[in-house]
Structure formats: structure tokens, C-alpha cells
Amino acid sequence: MxxxxxxxxxxxxxxxxxxxxxxxxxxxxxxxxxxxxxxxxxxxxxxxxxxxxxxxxxxxxxxxxxxxxxxxxxxxxxxxxxxxxxxxxxxxxxxxxxxxxxxxxxxxxxxxxxxxxxxxxxxxxxxxxxxxxxxxxxxxxxxxxxxxxxxxxxxxxxxxxxxxxxxxxxxxxxxxxxxxxxxxxxxxxxxxxxxxxxxxxxxxxxxxxxxxxxxxxxxxxxxxQRLNPGNLPRLAARAPSAHKGRFGHVLLIGGDRGFGGAILLGAESALRSGAGMVSLATRSEHVPAALARVPEVMVLGTHSANQLMAPLEQASVIVVGPGLGKAAWGRSLLSAAANASLPQVWDADALNLLSQGDVRLPKGCVITPHPGEAARLLGISTAEVQADRPAAAHALSKKYTATVILKGAGSLIASPDGRLALCHQGHPAMATAGLGDVLAGLVGALLAQGMNAFDAACLAVWLHANAGEREGKSGRGLAASDLIPTIRQLLEEQAPCLK
Known part of the structure; x- marks a missing residue:
């Protein structure tokens, strides 16, 4: 049948x-x-x-x-x-x-x-x-x-x-x-x-x-491999004696002037996806908004890369790029992150700066390009990326020795060891700004809870796409933040916190 x-x-x-x-x-x-x-x-x-x-x-x-x-x-x-x-x-x-x-x-x-x-x-x-x-x-x-x-x-x-x-x-x-x-x-x-x-x-x-x-x-x-609930990697259930120190500390870096919302979405997503602690390094003018929206996040108004030294020492995972911008402020913060020996997620302007050769990506990172960013990273056109998305995902993974999430219809996750996973869920209502910031924070939270890069990327993409599919049933007007509580619910359905 x-x-x-x-x-x-x-x-x-x-x-x-x-x-x-x-x-x-x-x-x-x-x-x-x-x-x-x-x-x-x-x-x-x-x-x-x-x-x-x-x-x-x-x-x-x-x-x-x-x-x-x-x-x-x-x-x-x-x-x-x-x-x-x-x-x-x-x-x-x-x-x-x-x-x-x-x-x-x-x-x-x-x-x-x-x-x-x-x-x-x-x-x-x-x-x-x-x-x-x-x-x-x-x-x-x-x-x-x-x-x-x-x-x-x-x-x-x-x-x-x-x-x-x-x-x-x-x-x-x-x-x-x-x-x-x-x-x-x-x-x-x-x-x-x-x-x-x-x-x-x-x-x-x-x-x-x-x-x-x-x-x-x-x-x-x-x-x-097609991702589905039966083959997804799973977070382990938490012991009754669990405390925040066991589930990682995600540091999110970004939010230049005019782009503070992007990094706030990433921070809220990381927090709601189970990270033990979340810190945010952003422009000082965004601090009041961050504290009002997510008071659970430790927020640092950051003027220069020197101020990142202490937060980098405390973090276990870095998410960098949402709202980072390509000016001197963003470049200096990205350079500091690139020198840290931590699991990292690079998104948005971090990828644009990477494509310009301004910085080198540490090995073992997760990168989350959309087709346009992928094209810049590979030095080809967006049409060429879309003409063979599997080949583009593999090429990015090999070039940067990174786990790659190539976003778009039929998102692909490529590992440097040659594995390729695909997620075909989603909804047209997801064609709106900010969803990539939510995904980046989600990947960071899963890394902080002990997942390896490929497993974290696969689970994050599936949760993100299925949350979009659920919320998209209400039609147009989907906001990126709408996905966050649904991601939390799906994560609990897929891997309950308690046995």
C-alpha cells in the first residue's frame, strides 16, 4: 500500500x-x-x-x-x-x-x-x-x-x-x-x-x-536521511537533582544599533530551549529592552571586544551573528569569538563577514546560512546554490570543517564526515524575518545541553520547522517569537524533561 x-x-x-x-x-x-x-x-x-x-x-x-x-x-x-x-x-x-x-x-x-x-x-x-x-x-x-x-x-x-x-x-x-x-x-x-x-x-x-x-x-x-520523530536525536531526561550548571551557558553576541531585536530573539530562544544559563553581549542601548523582555538573561552592554573576555571565559557555547552588523563593532566582537575554543553557532552577519575573509571560522562550529549567504561563502551565485542544494551543503561543510544548516524549503544538514539529513516540514507563513535568529539560539541551547554539533543541528531544524508548521496553520502574520513556546512544547513531547 x-x-x-x-x-x-x-x-x-x-x-x-x-x-x-x-x-x-x-x-x-x-x-x-x-x-x-x-x-x-x-x-x-x-x-x-x-x-x-x-x-x-x-x-x-x-x-x-x-x-x-x-x-x-x-x-x-x-x-x-x-x-x-x-x-x-x-x-x-x-x-x-x-x-x-x-x-x-x-x-x-x-x-x-x-x-x-x-x-x-x-x-x-x-x-x-x-x-x-x-x-x-x-x-x-x-x-x-x-x-x-x-x-x-x-x-x-x-x-x-x-x-x-x-x-x-x-x-x-x-x-x-x-x-x-x-x-x-x-x-x-x-x-x-x-x-x-x-x-x-x-x-x-x-x-x-x-x-x-x-x-x-x-x-x-x-x-x-529524512528527519522524523522516530530517528531524531534526543536529549536525555533530567535527574531530579538537576541544576542550571549542568546544562551549559550560552553566550549570544550581536545586536548592533538598529538590530537589537535579532539577538534578543536568539537569547529568548536559547533560554526557552533548555540552556542552563544565557548571557547576552549587545549594544548598551539595547540593555533596557533585553532586561524587560527576558529578565532571566544576563545582559552586558558591550562597547569593545575587550569586554567579552570575562563572558567568554564563563560560557560553554557561543552564538554569534544575529544583528551583528558588518561595521567595526561587529567585526571586533566576531574576531574575539573566533579566538575562543568553544562550540559555536555562526549566523547572519557572522557568515557575511566570514565570506569577506575578515575572520576564520574555528573548526567544529555550526553555521546556518540561507541560500544567499551560502552563495557568498562559496563564491558562487544564489541560483547555483539552489540548483544543487545537497552539493552546496556538502561543499560548505568540507570548506569550513563545520556542520552546515542550509536553510530553505527542504532544509539540509551536512556534516564534515559526509552525512546529510533533510527536513521537509515547514509552512509558507514562515517566510518572515527573525526565524533564523530563533533557530540559532535553539542550536546553541542544544549544544549547551551536551549534544554534538550534527545532532543539535538536526534536532533544532526539525523542532523549528515543525513549530512553524503548527503555528503556520493560523495563516499569514506569523512572528518569529510565535515559534518559541511551540518549540518548547515540541521538545517536551519529543524528549520529556522527566522520565
Whole structure:
């Protein structure tokens, strides 16, 4: 039975890894045609559940195995009494192997196959069986025109395995891509279904393993792990004798003139996420606001880096960057932090100053760039980062020997040892200022409570995204501070303070 997006496997694969897995399954006795038949059945069942009152199907078929899946679904729909036609965007004579067998079977079953043209009106549910995971370059004609026709039709759309035109490895739209209402994917989850442009193209995602041998699947190489409540790192429960000294001391540095709110959000987030103690070094004019908003935080009005020496000696974790600015004040404070041998989280202007070469990042830090900051750190364009987000995350981690949180739709967490995790939760209402400051403080609090950098980053990203998803249900107008109490609640649900 297909699984919905909230009940999916953890493993994420590249297109090449899925092809290798497919080949291993065939080599151990499951024919390719049988796998195609299972894929068609899974797609048909998902389609009927999604649109239970529908009775007409328009299949747009290309020339690969995706087309074979489409021809097989057409047979199932015809046998169920639906009005069915296949619109062949590629000449059926180009079909080979199992796809050619599926085409022949559809003709024998009485399926109507027509040559597609832009003038043909689409009807009913549209099945996208045009292009599969092997696509690497931009979509060419006539596929581009067919995809445009699907998107312009206003009809319900289901994609076979992946929306045509979406890169299976990166989630990038390759010129143009189908905007599906439902995508049914098979054997292994493709990384590109969860990051980059995927959120706008995939619709509801369902998965079928096609009854693959679990041992073969378990032995296969993967590209990343999808974060979910079952595999998240956990904070240990606290002993009844616990005291603040056991849970770290986070020092947050930032908040130049005009940007005091950013570092206050980070401080409040660190405090509410369980850090034992929280200190804040910021501009003197922000001290009254800080004491009024979070009186539990120790606030130091800071004029120069010399004043950081004592707080740095007392801290166990540093968070630097929110509201830091790029002027002399921020540069001097960042330089002092960079010379401290402590776990650190660098965000916002700390990353911008790092990209300028003004300072060197200590090893073992967590950095939290958005795509624009990532581009500056790598010396490439934002478009290039977004074109291959997994590669960008790995490159940043390798270049800076840091744990990297590459923010955005389908946030990625990369470790210097090559591990990659992905969080696909979130909500469009999170497109607002200050959320990154909350995330930075949250990461700092988890580090202070004893988590290693990669685990802290993974848990923080998941908590942050799911808090945004919960709060986003109220719609537009989400404020960054709205997430903080929800993060606290989620953390308690995920790892209770008491056993």
C-alpha cells in the first residue's frame, strides 16, 4: 500500500542509487515488467483514493519506463470502466523493453492511443508519464509544450514516480516541470522530491516499495536521511537533582544599533530551549529592552571586544551573528569569538563577514546560512546554490570543517564526515524575518545541553520547522517569537524533561 508523506521511509536516494537498487531487485528474480505492473497498481490505487468520483483519464506518455507505467495504468483504468486515452508525446515505436511490452498490452486491451498535439484538449484526471528520474538537462520539445499544457489545463494531475521536469537529485526545475496534485514514487525516495523547487511541484507524495526485498533495500547506499520523530536525536531526561550548571551557558553576541531585536530573539530562544544559563553581549542601548523582555538573561552592554573576555571565559557555547552588523563593532566582537575554543553557532552577519575573509571560522562550529549567504561563502551565485542544494551543503561543510544548516524549503544538514539529513516540514507563513535568529539560539541551547554539533543541528531544524508548521496553520502574520513556546512544547513531547 502506498505511504503518505507523513509515513515515509527515512532513506533518501539519488537517481543513480535507485536505478542500482532496481537493477539488484531484477537480478534477484523480480522481472522489470513485474515491477512496472506493481508500480501501475500502486499508482492506480492512489489515484482512485485521491479522486474517488472521477471516471476519465488522460495519460501523457513519453518513451521511457515512466511511459510503460502510464500504459499499464491506462489498462487498469479501462478495465475499471473509465474513459481512457493515452496521448503519446513520443512516438510509441521508440519504446523499448518493458515499456514496449506495456504499450503492446494496452493496445491489446483496447486502450485508445493518439499522437499528442498542443491542440488536443485534456480531460478528466491527467496522468503525467512523460519523463522520469534519468532527466539531467533542461526539458526539450515536445515535452516542454506538453508540460505547459498539463499545467495550464486546470485539471487534477498525478505524476508517475516524479513530476516530469523535476531533477530527482536536486529538486531543481529543469526549465519547466509538471505541477502535480499527487505524486506516487517507487522503490526508494528520491532526494529531489523534498528540497529546492520540489515543494511547488510534487503535491501530495505517496510511496510504494513495490514489495522490494527489505534486505536488499537495507544494504543499498543512500544519499541522505529524512528527519522524523522516530530517528531524531534526543536529549536525555533530567535527574531530579538537576541544576542550571549542568546544562551549559550560552553566550549570544550581536545586536548592533538598529538590530537589537535579532539577538534578543536568539537569547529568548536559547533560554526557552533548555540552556542552563544565557548571557547576552549587545549594544548598551539595547540593555533596557533585553532586561524587560527576558529578565532571566544576563545582559552586558558591550562597547569593545575587550569586554567579552570575562563572558567568554564563563560560557560553554557561543552564538554569534544575529544583528551583528558588518561595521567595526561587529567585526571586533566576531574576531574575539573566533579566538575562543568553544562550540559555536555562526549566523547572519557572522557568515557575511566570514565570506569577506575578515575572520576564520574555528573548526567544529555550526553555521546556518540561507541560500544567499551560502552563495557568498562559496563564491558562487544564489541560483547555483539552489540548483544543487545537497552539493552546496556538502561543499560548505568540507570548506569550513563545520556542520552546515542550509536553510530553505527542504532544509539540509551536512556534516564534515559526509552525512546529510533533510527536513521537509515547514509552512509558507514562515517566510518572515527573525526565524533564523530563533533557530540559532535553539542550536546553541542544544549544544549547551551536551549534544554534538550534527545532532543539535538536526534536532533544532526539525523542532523549528515543525513549530512553524503548527503555528503556520493560523495563516499569514506569523512572528518569529510565535515559534518559541511551540518549540518548547515540541521538545517536551519529543524528549520529556522527566522520565
Amino acid at each position: 502506498p505511504q503518505t508523506k507523513h509515513h515515509l521511509p527515512d532513506a533518501l536516494y539519488s537517481a543513480a542509487q535507485v536505478r542500482a537498487l532496481d537493477a539488484r531487485l531484477i537480478a534477484t528474480g523480480t522481472t522489470g515488467f513485474e515491477l512496472m505492473h506493481r508500480a501501475a497498481r500502486a499508482t492506480w490505487r492512489a489515484l482512485v483514493r485521491h479522486w474517488p468520483t472521477a471516471s476519465e483519464l488522460s495519460v501523457l506518455a513519453g518513451h521511457g519506463n515512466n511511459a510503460g507505467d502510464g500504459y499499464r495504468v491506462a489498462v487498469l483504468a479501462l478495465r475499471a470502466g473509465w474513459q481512457v486515452r493515452v496521448l503519446a508525446v513520443a512516438e510509441p515505436s521508440r519504446l523499448q523493453g518493458d515499456a514496449a511490452l506495456a504499450y503492446a498490452e494496452s493496445l491489446a486491451a483496447g486502450v485508445v492511443v493518439e499522437v499528442w498535439s498542443p491542440s488536443i484538449e485534456l480531460r478528466g484526471v491527467v496522468l503525467d508519464a512523460l519523463l522520469g528520474t534519468g532527466l539531467s538537462g533542461d526539458v526539450r520539445e515536445p515535452y516542454g509544450a506538453a508540460i505547459e499544457a498539463i499545467n495550464a489545463s486546470g485539471l487534477p494531475v498525478v505524476s508517475v514516480d516524479i513530476p516530469s521536469g523535476l531533477c530527482a537529485d536536486t529538486g531543481r526545475v529543469l526549465g519547466v516541470a509538471v505541477r502535480a496534485d499527487l505524486t506516487v514514487t517507487y522503490i526508494g525516495l528520491k532526494l529531489g522530491l523534498f528540497t529546492g523547487d520540489a515543494a511547488d511541484q510534487v503535491g501530495e507524495l505517496q510511496f510504494s516499495d513495490l514489495q522490494a526485498d527489505p534486505q536488499i533495500v537495507a544494504e543499498s547506499a543512500v544519499s541522505a
